[in-house]
Amino acid sequence: MSRATDSTGRKRPSGAFGPVRDEARDARIIDAVLDLIVESGYADLTMGAVAARAKVAKATVYRRWASREDLVADALESLMLPSVSFEGLAAETLREDLIATLTRSSACLQPQRRRFSAALAAATGSHPQIADTLRERYIAGQREAIASCLRHAQERGELTADRVERLLTPGRLEIAAAVGVLVLQEDLLGAILDVEGIAHLVDQVLLPLIGVTSNSSYVFGQ
Secondary structure, eight states: OOOOBOTTSOBOOTTOOSSSOOHHHHHHHHHHHHHHHHHHOSTTOOHHHHHHHHTSOHHHHHHHOSSHHHHHHHHHHTTSOOOOOGGGGOOSSHHHHHHHHHHHHTTTTOGGGGHHHHHHHHHHHHOHHHHHHHHHHHHHHHHHHHHHHHHHHHHHTSSOHHHHHHHTSTTOSHHHHHHHHHHTHHHHHSSOOOHHHHHHHIIIIIHHHHTOOOOOOOOTTO
């Protein structure tokens, strides 16, 4: 049986039934899960503790999520990359496209998503499989965001088809290097990249690796 969808089009957990979700209540539950994972880890997380933190009945949680695993998966999914409407960016250059796309896909303008690193660190120690899944999805999402920009640049004539094909070949390091900085930005830089930092990443890392010269004079750390 296929899973129902909520008003956002997102699939509802297999344990969900009854009327469409109360989004505000569900947001409190998700926030509670994330807070508890960071505070005490996955191993000590219980449905009862989540219900208490969210100020809802335990039955309310179980009506929406069939198991702790389903609940944690949805909570961690909420920290992942937001959907990016690439067509809506209307960038005129590869540089503009990369900055706008990575600003959106990295969620650097959404402070609530910055809990990703803390949740990832907590999950790594208590549940490595969840941490691996988060890393894989984050990396895949960022790589596809950059790949979309390269394809747009090809359509505009900034890059040749052969060049784009080479850059997207599995095992190439150009895109992987930039994604690595995004994944490890807090460890490497001690902070989450803001829009200016994303521009620096594009100008000083990604464009040179791709083989495109940037006219920007921005220097990281200024």
